[in-house]
Amino acid sequence: DADVTQTPRNRITKTGKRIMLECSQTKGHDRMYWYRQDPGLGLRLIYYSFDVKDINKGEISDGYSVSRQAQAKFSLSLESAIPNQTALYFCATSILGTGELFFGEGSRLTVL
Amino acid sequence: GQSLEQPSEVTAVEGAIVQINCTYQTSGFYGLSWYQQHDGGAPTFLSYNALDGLEETGRFSSFLSRSDSYGYLLLQELQMKDSASYFCAVREGSGNTPLVFGKGTRLSVIA
Numbered sequence: 129d130a131d132v133t134q135t136p137r138n139r140i141t142k143t144g145k146r147i148m149l150e151c152s153q154t155k156g157h158d159r160m161y162w163y164r165q166d167p168g169l170g171l172r173l174i175y176y177s178f179d180v181k182d183i184n185k186g187e188i189s190d191g192y193s194v195s196r197q198a199q200a201k202f203s204l205s206l207e208s209a210i211p212n213q214t215a216l217y218f219c220a221t222s223i224l225g226t227g228e229l230f231f232g233e234g235s236r237l238t239v240l
Numbered sequence: 241g242q243s244l245e246q247p248s249e250v251t252a253v254e255g256a257i258v259q260i261n262c263t264y265q266t267s268g269f270y271g272l273s274w275y276q277q278h279d280g281g282a283p284t285f286l287s288y289n290a291l292d293g294l295e296e297t298g299r300f301s302s303f304l305s306r307s308d309s310y311g312y313l314l315l316q317e318l319q320m321k322d323s324a325s326y327f328c329a330v331r332e333g334s335g336n337t338p339l340v341f342g343k344g345t346r347l348s349v350i351a
Contacts, residue, residue, distance in 0.1 A: 161338055168248070170327060170343040171283065178336075186338065218282060227273035227288035227331055229339060234282055 131155045134219050134232035142240050147206040149235045151219030157230070159223065160202040164188060165216040165234075174217075177202055209239040244342035246328055251348045252318055260313045260345045262328035270331040272304050272311045273339060278324045286313065286326075315347075323349045 132153045141147055151160065158179045163171040173186030175194040183194060191213060195203045206213055216236050220229040244264045252258040262272065271290040275283040287295055289304035289311060301314040315322055325346050329339040 163341075168343060171329075171341040173338055173340070176338045184338075187340075224336070227271045227290075227329065227339065228285045229273075229275075229283070231282040231284070 130233060132219060132221055132230055132232040134217075134235045136235060137233065138236045140238045140240065141209055143208075143210055145209050145239075147209050147237065149204045149217055149219075149237070151202045151204070151232055153200050153219075153221045153230075153232075155221050155230060156199075157221035157223050158199065159221060160196065161220045161222070161229065162186075162192075162194060162202070162204045163218045163220060165218060171218065174204065206237075209237075211239045213237065214239045244328055244330060244340065246326075246342045246345045248343070249346045249348070251350060252315075254318055254320060254349055254351050256318050257314065257316050258318060258347065260315075260326050260328075260347070262311050262313075262342060264309050264311075264328070264330050264342075266309075266330055266332045266340075268332045269306060269309070270337070272302075273329045273331070274300075274302050274313045275327045275329065275341075276324050277327065277344070283327060318349050320349050320351070323347060 135150045161176040162174040177196045193205045219232040222229050246262045273288045274286040277283040287302035294303045299316045304311040325344045327341050327344045329341045
């Protein structure tokens, strides 16, 4: 089983719909992240959380919200999806002081 | 803010050596990481340099020069399976900050 699990893996939705992407981890890491990947743009940070009571905006947080329900769970929500949010979304975890992130398998979202 | 520059594409021959450069501009610096991503897959960690010098892990090596704000990933004895995208990423300041990624370098290994 994967240490960092994302659901759903693929989702097609319509403009204006609310979407939630979920991430759970069994690594016991305090730090969790949501990144967005678009072709040619690399990975851009949406939100991150260093512990259950800590939520921080990243580079591109507009149009997104997150919830850290437990140490192991970090969800990303699109309250009203729009087509330019079509992208591949990655959840990741880490421990303090290292440059190593552990990524989930990704959630491909298409907004029509 | 911060910015990272790496070539968008590199092509190399199977069995050869290739170097992927990364230059960065940050308000502080804690370390440079490298990730590999195959098509359809998730990024996977390759290496991390916090201090100047070369770190070697099998066929892959990573180098950092903090004074030049520069690093590179060196891949030796290239194999077809090395065809992938490679990302450099920096951590600023004290380390209590998330990684910021470059836009990636697409490596194509040809026969």
